[in-house]
Amino acid sequence: MDDLLLYIYDVVKDQHFDKIKSLSKKIKVTESMDSFVLKGFFNAEASNDALNSLLSAWKNSTCTSEELAALILGASYASSKQREHESTELVWTGPDSNLFPVRRSEQVLLDIINSAKETLFIVSFVLVNIPNVEQALKQAIARGVQVRMLLESEDKESSSVFLKTLERLHTNIPNIQLYIWPRENREKYQSGFARVHAKCAVADRRGAFITSANLTEAALDRNIEMGINIEGGSIPADICSQLNSMINSKEIFPYTSSVFVNKNIPELTDKNTINLDDASKALEEGEPVRIEFENQKTGCKDVRKFIKCDSNEGKPKAGTLVIISFDGKLYLGNYRWNKQQNITDGQQYYLVTVKGFGPTEKIKISEDEWLDFVPLAMEVI
Known part of the structure; x- marks a missing residue:
């Protein structure tokens, strides 16, 4: 039976x-x-x-x-x-197997946005220019919906993806409230730090879309992605409660230029934070030092913790955030290198690329100098 x-x-x-x-x-x-x-x-x-x-x-x-x-x-x-109390729908983006109706992730996301009457909260790793979605968000705000969005604001390569998103959204949707998870609030581990990796949208505590898809054109329309669309029940309200709790506990913050720096760490005070120009002398003691520098991509000061590199341990791995002292100049950013050869004389050399907080800079280091070359300091995460 x-x-x-x-x-x-x-x-x-x-x-x-x-x-x-x-x-x-x-x-x-x-x-x-x-x-x-x-x-x-x-x-x-x-x-x-x-x-x-x-x-x-x-x-x-x-x-x-x-x-x-x-x-x-x-x-x-x-x-x-x-x-009537809770309905769920499998949302599949990818090849059509004819086992169940296919609703593209973008279709479901737009339904969630367009259904919002009072509140809408979206979480994603990135938001790459998607005109239909951004237009729907703009229309939601125009009809009085409080629209909030949490995006990943940090990047291991210190790329400008988040900053370009900020510029676009503040221009196109000026009343959207963006949230970030400051790096100092994240759990750290040997190779980096925790990331914003959830992807969801919740409207009015009644409808929620939980998905593997980032807010990119490929993810919403072409990739193999899967998610669940939920109407009613307790889950949408639970998601809202969780996100609001993170705001109330100051785990995530509304974006402002003053929050998008690492100055909320309790021990970061004027007396133990030094300027980049004074880094060489301060790092000689071999202890971690908090160094303040101008982040040209955010337009404000940034503070990171560095420790002097030990030449006996070799060079930090490619992609590490470092300070390089070379030919009387200090360079700060994520560095990489490749070996090249002059066409004219056949001499080999290493071209070091430093980028992340301002214009990309390149340093040419001869093969003989490369043997002893190490950055002045590397970031301590």
Whole structure:
């Protein structure tokens, strides 16, 4: 009997009550041995597979036509009432397997945005220019919706992706409230720090879209991505509560230029933070030093902790945030290098590229100098 009930559930769980009422009427006037006439009742292949499993189980049971009709009708009614409180939909972006309807991630996201009447909160690693989404956000704000968004503001390569997003959104959607997770609030580990990796959108505590897709054109329309669209129930409200709790506990902050620096660390005070120009002398003691410098991409001061590099341990790995002292000049940024050769004289040299907080700079170091070359200091994360 338990198997039969399970097959009944598989049949009714995604069907409209009226469709199951029609199926129930047919079952009521059909004997189990003649159940083959019911095959193909649904339009979707997956639904018919579930029905075929139920019909096979029915043949091996003592359940009468009237009993099965009543069971399937009752299960469908209970399921439909439950869906009034919470409904879920699998959202698939990718190749169409014809197992269930495909709704692109962008379609569902736009539905969530357009349904918002009072509040909308979106979380994503990035937001790369998607005109349809950004226009929908602008329209939501115009109709009085409070629109908030949490994006990843840090990048291991200190790229300008977040800053370009800021500039675009503040120009196109000036009333959107952006939030960031300051680096000093994140758990650190050997190779870096924790990231904003969740992707979700929640409207009015009633609808939520949880997805693997970032807010990029490829993710929303071309990649293989999967998510769940939820209407009603407790989950959308729980997501809102979690995000609001992070705001109230000051884990995440509304974006301002003063927050987008590492100055909220308790021990960062004027007396133990030095200027980049004075770094060489301060680093001689071999202890970590907090160094302040001009971040040209944010337009404000930034503070990072550095320690003097030990020449006995070799060069820090490529991509590390370093301070380089070369030919009387200090360079600060993420560095990489490659070996090159002069066309004219065939002499080999290393070209070191430093980028991250201002214009990209290149340093040419001869092959002989490269043997002893190490940056002055590297970031301590």
